[in-house]
Amino acid sequence: MTPKHDPMRHWWVCGLALWSLAACQGPAGPASHGDLMRDQLAQVVGQQAPPCGAVLEYFRHGRLDYRVECASGHVYRVQVSADGRVVVKPYEGGASAPQ
Numbered sequence: 001m002t003p004k005h006d007p008m009r010h011w012w013v014c015g016l017a018l019w020s021l022a023a024c025q026g027p028a029g030p031a032s033h034g035d036l037m038r039d040q041l042a043q044v045v046g047q048q049a050p051p052c053g054a055v056l057e058y059f060r061h062g063r064l065d066y067r068v069e070c071a072s073g074h075v076y077r078v079q080v081s082a083d084g085r086v087v088v089k090p091y092e093g094g095a096s097a098p099q
Contacts, residue, residue, distance in 0.1 A: 041068050045076050048088040052076070067091055 031039075038055040045052040045068055053071035060066055064080035068091075075091040 041066060041078060042070075044078055044086055045070065045088050048086070049076055049090075050074060 037058060041058055042052050042055045045055075051072055052068070052074060055068055056071055057069045058066050066078045068076045068078055070076070076088050077091045079087050081087055
């Protein structure tokens with residue numbers, strides 16, 4: 001006896017193979033700590049100071065004390081005060097705004 005060719009079985013097997021391949025791909029991994037810090041610092045600076053654009057680099061000077069270099073050319077100091085307020089001010093001792 002010769003087995004019959006079942007077109008539905010063929011589609012079912014192809015669908016299962018494609019689903020398995022898609023499951024292996026998965027979503028992109030979580031962002032790195034540095035990427036998350038850049039995003040958060042850009043949001044904080046953007047809310048309190050002239051537009052920053054993307055944060056190019058940041059340097060941690062102490063607990064909750066950062067020097068932030070923006071794509072706009074501005075450099076800011078971002079600190080959390082003793083009462084919990086976030087303070088953003090132009091960084092003294094470095095470049096500030098492009099001329």
